[in-house]
Amino acid sequence: MEMAWAAGFVDGEGCICIARQTYKDRPNVSHRLKLTVTQNNYEVLSELQGIIGEPSFISMLTRTEKMNRNSYALVYDSKHALSAIRKLKPFLRRKQFEADAAEKMWEEGMMGKRPGMKGWPPEVYQTREKWARKITRLK
Structure with missing residues (x-):
């Protein structure tokens, strides 16, 4: 139930x-x-952070x-x-397509991997873009 609430919050504010x-x-x-949720209530973001349970940070925006x-x-x-x-994807509605695209980019664009001494071939940058x-x- 909590993860569904978190997904609804991300759908609306994320x-x-x-x-x-x-x-x-x-x-x-x-x-x-990046996944970002902006809000003027610090406690709500802290609760959301605890429910999702992944390393993250909450920053104060410039007023x-x-x-x-x-x-x-x-x-x-x-x-x-x-x-x-x-974690949120099974409960997302409005951001479902963006979540799918993010997963595909991660896989096809070899995100999270190191390029080595020569760097990535141009095709990898083209795929990511x-x-x-x-x-x-x-x-």
Whole structure:
């Protein structure tokens, strides 16, 4: 029952996305799977974190003039995001397609593996970028 509540909360307030990062000394983009839930109630995010049970962190967001309260973000990164998505997936409704795409990207894009001395071949970066664009279009 708790995991179903957590999935409903992620369906409404969460974001499954691929973070892209560029580096000055590298020609390719680095892709990282993320699951983020933003909320202005720290206790709710802490409860959600406990239910999902994967390593994560809660950060306080920078407050702007338009915000009347503090906001917080519960963030799962990389393999922990994948594990959290897999736990929530049976209960997800709105984010089901994004969860499927994230799993496929993880497998096809060889996420979570080390490239070695020569780095990844261009096909791996192309596969990752293809899935990152697909997940973005599902929003």
